[in-house]
Amino acid sequence: MLHLRLITPADRTAEVVRLVERTVGTTHLAVVPGAALHPQGDLVMCDVAREAGDELIGALRGLGIDECGSIAVENIDLSLSQHADEAEREAPGEGADAVIWEQLADASHEESTLSVTYIAFLSLATMIAACGVVLDNAILIVGAMAVGPEFGPLAGVCAGLVQRAPKLLWRSLVALVVGFAAAMAITVGFSFLMAWLGQFDVAQLEAARPNTSFIYQPDTFSLVVAVLAGIAGMLSLTSAKSGALVGVAISVTTVPAAANAAVAFSFQEYRQAWGSVEQLLLNLLGIALAGTLTLVVQKILWARRHRLPRTG
Structure with missing residues (x-):
């Protein structure tokens, strides 16, 4: 109720x-x-x-x-x-x-605004993921995924497209692009600092990393998981089952891919950096497309429901 x-x-x-x-x-x-x-x-x-x-x-x-x-x-x-x-x-x-479109628009507006707090959370998540990729530590990767706030702007992109709200769409795109650019730039600096302290080195990045090598090796499953996560994430936002959103956050390789790209770039490992960027873009695109289609389907289904007025 x-x-x-x-x-x-x-x-x-x-x-x-x-x-x-x-x-x-x-x-x-x-x-x-x-x-x-x-x-x-x-x-x-x-x-x-x-x-x-x-x-x-x-x-x-x-x-x-x-x-x-x-x-x-x-x-x-x-x-x-x-x-x-x-x-x-x-x-x-x-x-x-049920979909409360006004509630979705309001939530998307709040979560898709570029702010200092948003950049701080995204940067912290990316730096945590940087430690995870260098150490080949899956627990740190999962933690970074949970901290990252990037699904908010992605939901804003979907809502902006479906509701034909150009301001929301533009604000969400700016939050995504500027947010990831800032987080990756800060993580490059963090990587230089950790290398100077002797904690990061190129040998760790080039070594076999069975737990995290998927981050810079995009494949068909990357897109499949992104699509499924986009559907689940949008359903969790528009329905009463909002608890599923945490699971969505740790299902897609966005923040870890940005982190690996930043660390690889700092060590001039451009092959890994480009592979990570491909993974990042593939996941963002898959989530955005799946989320938008989910909203379109929900809008069509609810538009067909005719509510009869009370009598008496």
């Missing part, structure tokens, strides 16, 4: 209440006249089944409530109510399959 908290101008409240009452899957409607001070208006609250949430939010935006008032949406972790159970039964589909 979702909880909606609305601020509506007094002359629009009746219209909003009628809309909520007509929407299948809503319950717990409450109105507190004159409760809002800034902006001034009435406070309207209701709960709605997740599978009916996107329709209701879209209709509220169609009334301009987001411009003249406010629309706030919260996830309800626990709701002990027979009315809530009935609302979920009335709403078509399953809540786990």
